[in-house]
């Protein structure tokens with residue numbers, strides 16, 4: 001049970017969109033922050049079959065391309081209940097706050113703790129990891145030791161908790177209970193910046209060590 005990961009760095013916020021695809025071409029798109037021609041070309045040239053758009057949370061720099069890709073490939077958008085309304089409403093996940101116009105998304109599937117996303121050889125467990133946003137989730141692949149954690153934690157940093165809907169205590173609880181509880185070798189694929197491991201962050205992340 002294996003799959004490849006192709007990363008596209010999108011938007012002026014350098015957001016990581018992850019394209020997961022197994023050897024047969026079954027495919028999952030995580031956080032398409034904007035409509036990107038390179039991403040579309042990559043998927044269609046390799047004849048991948050996207051089945052679902054997974055959103056780690058409802059901020060516009062993570063879903064700006066989602067509505068358009070949903071129409072193009074006729075696939076559902078999945079997001080946690082607590083962030084769905086935010087991403088679907090007038091403010092479109094905070095875009096206007098930063099002077100951006102993005103298309104809101106309507107959720108086709110509402111995610112909850114313990115849900116399992118299964119597409120071809122890709123199996124991801126949904127962990128509710130609020131704090132940066134109320135409906136933040138981490139998609140955890142236990143057998144392959146991978147976690148797609150959105151803006152919860154980065155290499156050497158943690159997610160902002162000063163945004164509307166953020167919650168500092170919830171963020172640290174999520175980090176403690178859902179990230180630091182994972183084995184050291186789990187690779188973290190964050191919403192911005194390079195990937196890292198749980199062990200590396202446990203040992204060196206100043207925001208975790210402080211606590």
Ligand SMILES: [Zn+2]
Pocket residue numbers: 057059132151
């Ligand atoms: Zn965010």
Ligand SMILES: [Zn+2]
Pocket residue numbers: 013015059061062151191192
């Ligand atoms: Zn972000």
